[in-house]
Amino acid sequence: MNTTNRNKFNIETRGRLSAWSTRHKFSHRPLGYDYRGVETLQVKSEEWLSVAVAPYAYGFNYLRSQCAYDSAPGGSLVSVYHLTQMRDQLDQPEEVCTKIFVSRKNPRIPSVYWVWKSSDLQERESYDMLGIIYQGHPHLRRILMPESWVGWPLRKDYVVPNFYELQDAY
Template sequence: MSTVSEDKFNTETRGRLSAWSTRHKFSHRPLGYDYRGVETLQVKSEEWLSVAVAPYAYGFNYLRSQCAYDSAPGGSSVSVYHLTQMRDQPDQPEEVCTKIFVPRKNPRIPSVYWVWKSSDLQERESYDMLGIIHQGHPHLRRIPMPESWIGWPLRKDYVVPNFYELQDAY
């Protein structure tokens, strides 16, 4: 992944934060806009912490949500951060979405707990359900699943232990 200026994406896919990140030499890749017009960026996991501090300094001081999903069976996991900037017009906040793709074999992302404290339970849940390890998180342990649970239940290739089909019950 390279900076936007070297990427094949044209200027229509670049939003304000992408242009700002390019000017300040932060490595990222613009992914365009979602259906609501929110700019989406892709960042490498090893660069996420340094890149995450930049939007915070730029004014994106509210982490609206952090979620994760499994892109495909055997594929990579994705951690998604929705950041919001509420400055001049609180009824019209600017938003940006950042996606970090991590390999299934070593799903590690630096934790942004020290930047946005609201990521605490959200990063723990993505660890609990998908096995994404947020390095540097002070309380990274399972939330709804018992500590003795084996595996990551929201991965597409997860097999439930002692699972039987409903028709087998009759």
């Protein structure tokens, strides 16, 4: 494949945010588009905080959702951020999805609480269910499970205890 065709291919497969990030030297990997046509990018954990400021500056001022999942037993944990551009009188706001893959042995991702305050409870839930540590988060503690709970219930290698302590309802 010659250089012209290779450049044409890269431009066609990259979305607007990926092209903008490349021009401004923000490290990422384009993952294509989801079933709704939303551009998906992969970012390294250690670069996430500096890269997160770029979509915010580009106009993605609303964190629609943050979630996490276990990609496979023994595999990576993934933190997913869905960002939206909110403007006046915009019928279909532009969206982008960013994924950060981390090792399950040391799952650390910088928190974007200081960029999007709405990540507060969402990052806490990902921590509580999967054990991803969001560094710099001001309130990182369990939100759904009791503080004494051992393990991360949504990990695919989680062993469910064979007993549950009943709580006094009175």
